[in-house]
Amino acid sequence: MNTYDTRPDAYQSVSLDDWTDWRWQQRHQLRAPEDFEGVLELSDREYRGFSQTEGDFRVGVTPYYASLMDPSDPDCPVRRQGLPDPEEARRADFERRDPLAEEEHMPVQGLTHRYPDRVLFYVTHHCPVFCRHCTRKRKVSDPKTAASTGQIEQGLEYIRQNRDVRDVLVSGGDPLTLSDDRLMAILGALRDIDHVEVVRLGTRNPVTLPYRVTESLCDRLAEVAPIYLNTHFNHPREVTSEAQRALRRLLSAGCVLGNQMVLLRGINDDPETVMDLNRRLLSAGCRPYYMLQCDMAQGITHFRTSLRRGLEIMDHLRGRIAGMGVPDFVVDLPGGGGKVELVPQYLEERSRGDAFDEVVFRNWRGETYRFADIVEEYS
Ligand code: SF4
Known part of the structure; x- marks a missing residue:
């Protein structure tokens, strides 16, 4: 069973070729209430979410990801990740626009250099789905933050000149929204730098648009292998047959796969949900790498859970699933303090x-x- 067979009525006339074409999916991103009305029953709260968050953070959902949503349940864990909520407009004193101080540690535009050996390279502001819990919602989806060719070249030149940089995380936005040629130009340029030993790619496309993981893309990724590719599944419902195929293809291309789940209230803050997700990921060859505490970013406090809840989940996982299925439970400290790991007291x-x-x-x-x-x- 795949999502084409179960697609909403609104997409019945769409051909299989179009449905599985990532560019068609991108072109048909759902953005406004009227786009969703033919796909699911919007709740009053969701309508208010649209009006109260307008101008703050765009809405964007691929038809594929929308087809994973329960059309009649506004609490559906997939739906809550893609549809706006009025709570996003609330502000708490402790929230920060840039919780990890990424902009403060930018020697050149679009590149964060905090640790001596690693940089975060921001190459696009676009994503197939604009996740409501995004920690970079201050700039993701905003056309003003698009990374120009000149900016990317400046970032590459910075990496070339700094021999301490051994590890580059290519991120965004979602780098897989770039064309194959543009993405490979960046990855190829990084591979040509002798002191860059590790190239990482952060992408949610296997979750939000698995058709992006085409055979031709994977053939080209194989040329620059190994790429450490971290993706971001948050709920077992997202591990569809298409997502599994995408992960298998990436594995065949020599990618080393990891998952960075974010702990989200009402979505996955439950031990059995995390266990189910991690089992499915392991069987698809993707290792649960991090379970991240939700950051102190603006407009996402309603998603946050207590640290105690995270520790309870970790305690439940240990012993009930192989160690490979137990991620590190991590808090990324505000202000650029870096990651710390929390473990239950044994x-x-x-x-x-x-x-x-x-x-x-x-x-x-x-x-x-x-x-x-x-x-x-x-x-
Ligand atoms: S895919 Fe990543 S960068 Fe894009 S909106 Fe989702 S969490 Fe943010």
């Missing part, structure tokens, strides 16, 4: 012995075990 007690310490651990079942810990200063 060490319950430590007592001092003559030659070693005795440590009591709790395991995933809640059973306790004693462990002899070598203490260097005793020997």
